[in-house]
Amino acid sequence: MKRVFAIALLVGSLVAGRCAVAQMEGPLPTQVLVNVDEKSTPPANASALTVQVNDRKEPLTAWEQVAPGNAQVALLIDDGLRESIGSQLGDLRTFVRTLAPGVEVMVGFLQYGRVVPEQEFTTDHARAAETIHLPGGVPGMSASPYLCLSDFVKRWPQAGASSSSVAGMDAAPGRKARFIMVLTDGVDPYNGSTSVMNQDSPYVNAAVIDAQRAGVAIYSIYFGDAGIRGGRADNSGQSYLAQLTQATGGQNYWQGVGNPVALAPYLTEFQHAVAETYVATFIAPAGKDPQRDLVHVKFSAPKVKLHAPDDVRAGNKE
Numbered sequence: 001m002k003r004v005f006a007i008a009l010l011v012g013s014l015v016a017g018r019c020a021v022a023q024m025e026g027p028l029p030t031q032v033l034v035n036v037d038e039k040s041t042p043p044a045n046a047s048a049l050t051v052q053v054n055d056r057k058e059p060l061t062a063w064e065q066v067a068p069g070n071a072q073v074a075l076l077i078d079d080g081l082r083e084s085i086g087s088q089l090g091d092l093r094t095f096v097r098t099l100a101p102g103v104e105v106m107v108g109f110l111q112y113g114r115v116v117p118e119q120e121f122t123t124d125h126a127r128a129a130e131t132i133h134l135p136g137g138v139p140g141m142s143a144s145p146y147l148c149l150s151d152f153v154k155r156w157p158q159a160g161a162s163s164s165s166v167a168g169m170d171a172a173p174g175r176k177a178r179f180i181m182v183l184t185d186g187v188d189p190y191n192g193s194t195s196v197m198n199q200d201s202p203y204v205n206a207a208v209i210d211a212q213r214a215g216v217a218i219y220s221i222y223f224g225d226a227g228i229r230g231g232r233a234d235n236s237g238q239s240y241l242a243q244l245t246q247a248t249g250g251q252n253y254w255q256g257v258g259n260p261v262a263l264a265p266y267l268t269e270f271q272h273a274v275a276e277t278y279v280a281t282f283i284a285p286a287g288k289d290p291q292r293d294l295v296h297v298k299f300s301a302p303k304v305k306l307h308a309p310d311d312v313r314a315g316n317k318e
Contacts, residue, residue, distance in 0.1 A: 032282075032312045033249055034299055043304060070177060081135045097126055110184065215316055224259050242255070
């Protein structure tokens with residue numbers, strides 16, 4: 001009798017599991033962050049845009065600008081940066097203090113494959129700015145910035161008690177528009193040579209996919225590591241950062257050789273980018289594993305330059 005009961009439980013659990021998968025299969029409400037170039041006029045409504053999902057046109061069901069009260073910004077600093085970053089700390093603190101009221105911000109440092117936060121997400125911008133300090137300056141202290149980013153986006157932290165409860169866009173419960181600004185040299189030491197002939201890193205690819213699944217737009221500013229010098233390292237890091245940011249709907253702001261003279265202009269551009277980001281909602285097909293499968297998306301609108309991730313997880317609105 002016990003054996004029959006156990007078999008019945010097993011069959012019931014399998015049926016329930018299959019039903020749950022079946023419920024997730026098929027068309028799913030999906031959201032993606034789309035940045036409108038500040039030199040362009042934003043599309044007035046959903047009908048003004050076209051989205052292709054896996055090369056098939058789908059109508060948008062909603063098009064809404066991200067409200068400050070529904071945005072989260074993580075400022076992440078590579079702990080292996082050169083000490084010359086010290087002259088830029090004022091710009092970083094000013095950037096945090098002048099974020100739009102209601103935006104949740106956190107400051108963290110890339111250390112040995114993870115992000116060490118200085119505080120949780122908060123709308124107390126003055127307090128968050130005070131946590132910015134000189135990085136450790138130990139060569140390679142991040143281990144790999146891409147391992148750090150992968151771990152961070154998969155464990156995206158919750159907001160603290162001091163965060164705003166201002167309502168904003170129509171997002172999934174407890175989910176806000178997620179942005180990262182990362183300062184790093186972008187070099188992946190685990191991928192061997194920095195030669196331009198060796199620019200296919202599995203760790204960069206993993207960071208891209210993890211960010212796309214988490215719905216995070218990554219922006220970056222190149223700044224040199226304390227122990228890695230030379231044009232090859234600059235070019236390798238810049239190449240990886242361009243790959244990462246473009247694929248997630250962000251942008252790598254500094255594309256020159258060496259460190260930027262000032263961070264303020266790029267941080268201001270980033271603030272404008274956050275303000276000019278919209279949430280596009282549409283229906284996407286789900287794969288066999290809705291929590292992991294991605295769909296390819298491409299947005300377009302007449303006379304408008306748009307930045308969006310290459311791929312997104314179907315059903316991320318729920």
